[in-house]
Each structure stands twice: as structure tokens, then as C-alpha cells.
Amino acid sequence: MTQTTLAEKSLRGDRVIQATIVAYIILFLFAKQTDGLAHAGSWAFLVLGTIILLIFLGLMIYNLSPFHPLHSFPGPLIFRSTNFAMLYIVYTGRRHLFIARLHEKYGNFVRIGPNKLSILSGDAFHTIYASAKGFDKSLAYRPGHFPDTGLFFLRKREEHSNRRKAWAGAFNPAMLVPSALQNVVDLRISSMDSFASRVLQDRSNQMIELLKRSEGCVLDFGTILARWSYDVMGDLTFGQGQSFELLKGGDQNGIIQNGQKAMVVFDILGEIPAILDILWYLPATREIHCLERLAEKKLQDWKCKPSNGPELLYHLVQKTGEGDDGNQLLILDTVLAIQAGSDTIAGVLTLTIYHLLANQDVYQKLTQELDEYYLHEQEINVSSLLKLPYLTAVIWEGLRLGTPLPGLPRIIPKGGATISGSYVPGKTIVSVPVYAHQTSKGNFSPEPLSFRPGRWLQGGLGPDSVLDSSAMICFSSGAQSI
Numbered sequence: 001m002t003q004t005t006l007a008e009k010s011l012r013g014d015r016v017i018q019a020t021i022v023a024y025i026i027l028f029l030f031a032k033q034t035d036g037l038a039h040a041g042s043w044a045f046l047v048l049g050t051i052i053l054l055i056f057l058g059l060m061i062y063n064l065s066p067f068h069p070l071h072s073f074p075g076p077l078i079f080r081s082t083n084f085a086m087l088y089i090v091y092t093g094r095r096h097l098f099i100a101r102l103h104e105k106y107g108n109f110v111r112i113g114p115n116k117l118s119i120l121s122g123d124a125f126h127t128i129y130a131s132a133k134g135f136d137k138s139l140a141y142r143p144g145h146f147p148d149t150g151l152f153f154l155r156k157r158e159e160h161s162n163r164r165k166a167w168a169g170a171f172n173p174a175m176l177v178p179s180a181l182q183n184v185v186d187l188r189i190s191s192m193d194s195f196a197s198r199v200l201q202d203r204s205n206q207m208i209e210l211l212k213r214s215e216g217c218v219l220d221f222g223t224i225l226a227r228w229s230y231d232v233m234g235d236l237t238f239g240q241g242q243s244f245e246l247l248k249g250g251d252q253n254g255i256i257q258n259g260q261k262a263m264v265v266f267d268i269l270g271e272i273p274a275i276l277d278i279l280w281y282l283p284a285t286r287e288i289h290c291l292e293r294l295a296e297k298k299l300q301d302w303k304c305k306p307s308n309g310p311e312l313l314y315h316l317v318q319k320t321g322e323g324d325d326g327n328q329l330l331i332l333d334t335v336l337a338i339q340a341g342s343d344t345i346a347g348v349l350t351l352t353i354y355h356l357l358a359n360q361d362v363y364q365k366l367t368q369e370l371d372e373y374y375l376h377e378q379e380i381n382v383s384s385l386l387k388l389p390y391l392t393a394v395i396w397e398g399l400r401l402g403t404p405l406p407g408l409p410r411i412i413p414k415g416g417a418t419i420s421g422s423y424v425p426g427k428t429i430v431s432v433p434v435y436a437h438q439t440s441k442g443n444f445s446p447e448p449l450s451f452r453p454g455r456w457l458q459g460g461l462g463p464d465s466v467l468d469s470s471a472m473i474c475f476s477s478g479a480q481s482i
Contacts, residue, residue: 013274024048063114069425075102075111083113087271095406096435103436109422113271116429118407120440121420125432125473128410128419135410135417138429140270195310199235203228206247221353226256226346233341237334238298239311255294259339261287267406295331295338312337344403352398355451362453365390393456396472400438401451403474407431434473443471 027044060081062068070080078085089098102110103120110118119128128135207228211219227246234243244255251257265288269276302313316333320326356363369390385391407430414426424430439448444455445466455461 013277014280015277016274017278020048020052023051059114068114070111070115070117070428073109073111073117074106079113080111081114083116083272086113086116087268090268090271090406096433099407099433100436100439103433103440108420113429115427116409116431117424118431118433118436119419120433120436122437122443122468122470123420124430125437127417128430128432129408135412135430138409138411139273140409140429142273142276196236199232199240202240203232203235203247206231210247222346222350223256225349225353226342227251229342229346229349230256230259230338232345233338234298235311236341237312237337238302239307239313242298242302242305242311253294254290256342258287258290258294259343262291263339263343270409291335291339292331295334296327299327299330299334348398348402351402352394355398355401356394359451362394362451365453366394389457390453393453396456397451397453399474400444400472401449403434403438405434405474407433432473437471437473440471442466443468 024044027047028040031040031043063081064077065071076085086095089095099110099112099118102112103118108120108124110120112118207224210224224247227250230246231243246255265276265279269279299313306317307314313330313334316330320329356366369388373384373388409429409431412424412426412428412430416426416428417424419430437443441448443466446461446464452461455465455467459465460467
């Protein structure tokens with residue numbers, strides 16, 4: 001049995017398997033003593049299978065019964081009865097679309113699991129994530145058999161807050177200049193003092209040279225953007241000279257593929273975390289272990305040639321203890337930095353460029369704005385890019401449609417909570433679906449599913465245009481936004 005439905009409990013799937021094996025042995029020995037060896041094995045298997053089946057059926061019946069605390073919340077029958085239904089939807093890669101359709105059918109509150117609610121509401125987002133009493137993370141963040149010490153995996157708010165301070169040194173104003181616009185314009189960026197801008201400039205120039213050398217060839221630009229983003233995050237995390245050099249040498253070790261597969265495994269098994277404990281020893285989690293070994297090697301290389309910053313690892317090392325526990329914490333945090341930064345950036349950029357190419361009117365307007373503002377590429381700088389209204393609108397529209405993130409699951413504390421006017425019992429897992437929130441007709445209309453940058457400009461898309469900028473929740477918020 002691998003699902004927890006009555007409450008969010010730390011149920012270890014591998015220990016459940018061990019207990020099942022022990023139970024089988026006991027039944028086998030009992031049958032051997034009474035009926036002899038001939039049918040002992042089949043009898044024990046039949047009895048144990050019947051018990052497990054009855055437990056599952058009993059849980060499903062309870063989950064659908066009026067006695068369940070979430071009985072009053074609507075949702076599809078199969079999803080209210082078992083977590084395996086949503087696990088399958090996540091496996092298909094269409095969860096964000098599926099949950100959006102559920103909210104269209106059932107309203108703001110949808111029961112997407114025996115003990116899970118998806119809540120489509122700006123008020124809910126503030127209560128769950130951004131308020132001073134925001135809730136702890138659910139067991140979906142438990143990293144298998146890794147110690148749950150890395151920033152992303154710390155579920156308690158106080159523990160998360162303490163570790164987050166170690167990250168704070170790397171994210172000061174000197175590092176975080178408004179450089180997001182540099183990721184969109186396929187031009188050289190003038191030299192800047194900050195480390196982050198220097199990394200972006202160097203890697204962008206490298207990508208441009210690669211594209212120029214490949215003129216006339218067919219290229220997978222999504223792959224190039226992925227390599228670029230991994231190189232950028234490698235520089236920012238480990239320092240220039242310690243990165244992956246994927247743009248230069250290709251992804252010979254499958255870093256991108258392993259990272260993407262690891263994220264898929266965590267995403268799928270986050271629906272039933274206990275299964276990850278079972279698969280931890282099997283090839284299904286090979287990519288996760290590959291990421292761990294990669295981060296460990298990079299950490300060792302950095303310690304052989306330590307620097308005084310300003311890369312992220314320098315700041316993390318200053319706030320992390322020595323020994324195996326400290327190294328494991330650094331490994332988990334660096335894996336988080338690489339994956340959270342590179343995979344999401346590459347995905348959003350790829351989708352934004354796709355929309356630009358698929359909508360020639362948008363492409364032409366953006367090109368016209370850039371051509372009118374800049375006579376020479378040497379004139380381009382961040383300050384002037386921020387003044388371009390249509391470019392800014394394209395970026396926001398790309399973020400709006402390009403972040404098909406799941407809701408970030410949180411667990412209601414004991415005693416329950418009132419969310420958007422409705423009482424939600426304690427121990428319920430709640431989330432606000434990012435994609436559904438950013439494509440809701442109540443937040444963005446008309447044509448909430450279309451790439452229309454004009455909605456971000458003055459006047460929007462007409463007199464009936466609706467744009468709620470606070471509905472952009474792709475960056476999350478609050479004390480546990482990472």
C-alpha cells in the first residue's frame with residue numbers, strides 16, 4: 001500500500017514493502033504448520049492479496065463517503081477516491097491543462113485527490129503562500145532517500161527560513177540587476193559590472209557565434225537554449241571556468257536529459273511520495289543519482305580551486321557546516337540552483353520564441369520597435385531595454401503562457417483554515433494551479449489562451465479587456481517561494 005489518504009503522514013513505501021514481505025512469511029509459516037508445504041505459498045499469497053485489496057477498497061469507499069472531511073468539495077469520482085488517478089495525468093504531461101478544465105467545470109474549489117484540493121483564487125494564493133501564516137510544504141517535496149535538508153526540500157517554514165539566509169548573500173542588488181530582458185533579445189549586450197550580467201553577456205555572445213557558424217543549417221533551437229541556460233546557471237552557481245560548457249562541447253554526459261528526467265520523476269511521484277521510496281533502488285531513479293554525482297564532482301572541483309565569490313556556491317559554503325552532512329546539503333542546493341534556473345528559463349524562452357514565430361504580426365511589431373529604437377547593437381543596454389513597452393509586453397505574455405507549473409502543494413495546519421471564504425480541514429493538501437490562474441477568463445480576457453502581448457499595453461485589447469497583473473504567480477511568493 002503506497003497511498004496516504006487520511007492525512008499527510010510520512011509513510012515510507014520501502015518499509016511498507018518490507019512489512020508486506022514479513023506478513024507473507026508469517027502467513028506462509030502458519031500455512032505450512034497447518035496444511036503442509038504443498039499449498040502454503042499460494043494460500044499465503046491469496047490471503048495477503050485479499051487483505052491488501054480489502055484495505056484499498058476500504059480506503060476508496062471511505063474517501064467517497066460522507067464521513068470524509070473533504071466530502072463537500074466537488075471533483076471527479078475517481079480522483080476523489082485515489083491518488084493514482086492524478087499520478088497518471090501527471091505522467092501524460094498534461095496536468096496543467098487537465099486541472100484548468102476541472103476548474104472550468106467545478107468552480108474555484110476542486111478535489112483532485114482524496115486529501116487534495118486545487119483552489120483557483122487570488123485570495124487563496126495569498127493565504128496559502130504569501131501571508132505571514134503561510135503553510136508548510138507537503139511530502140511531495142521529500143527527496144526520496146536523500147536527507148531533506150536542501151532549501152527546496154525543507155518543508156517546515158522555520159527550517160526553510162534559516163537555510164534561505166545562506167542564499168541571500170548571492171542575491172543582492174549587485175547580482176540581481178534587471179537582466180531578464182537580456183534573455184530575449186538575440187543581440188550583444190554591452191559590458192556591465194555585475195557578475196550575473198557578465199555571465200549572461202559571455203554566454204549570449206557564445207550562443208550568437210554558434211548560430212552564425214550554423215547559418216544555412218537546420219538547428220534545434222530548443223536544445224541550444226537549453227544548453228545556453230545550463231551554461232549560464234553553471235557559471236552563476238559554480239563560477240566561470242567551472243561550468244558545463246554545453247554550448248562549446250555539446251551534452252556528451254546527458255546532463256540536460258538527466259535533469260529533465262529527474263524533474264519528471266519527482267513531479268510524477270510527488271503525487272504519491274511513498275512510491276519514490278520503492279523505486280529508489282531501481283533504474284527508474286537513475287537520473288536522480290546522476291544529478292547527485294554531477295553536483296558532488298562540481299563541488300569537489302570547486303573546493304580544489306575555491307574563490308572569493310561572487311558565485312552562489314561561495315555564499316552557500318560560508319553558511320554551511322563541514323563534514324558529510326554539510327556536503328550533502330551543498331549538493332542538494334546546487335542541484336536545485338541548476339535545475340530550477342536552467343530548465344524553467346529554457347522552457348519559457350522556447351515557448352516565447354515559438355509564439356513569436358507563429359504570430360507574424362507580433363514578430364513584426366517587436367522587430368519594428370527594436371529597429372526604431374536602436375541604430376547599432378552597441379547602443380543596447382538594460383536601462384534602455386526596460387523602456388521598450390512592446391518588448392516588455394512580449395516577455396510578460398511569454399511568462400503568462402509559458403509556465404505550465406503544477407500548484408505548489410502546501411499542507412493545512414492542524415485545526416484547519418479559512419481560504420477564500422471556505423473552511424478547509426487540517427492536514428488537507430492545497431495548491432493554487434499556476435497555469436489555470438494565469439489563463440483564467442476572470443484574470444485575462446479576451447482570448448486568455450492566445451498569445452496577445454497587446455493586453456499588457458495601455459488600453460489593452462479593447463474596452464472590455466481584463467488584465468489582473470497580481471494573477472501572475474509564476475514566481476510564487478512568500479517565505480517558501482523556493
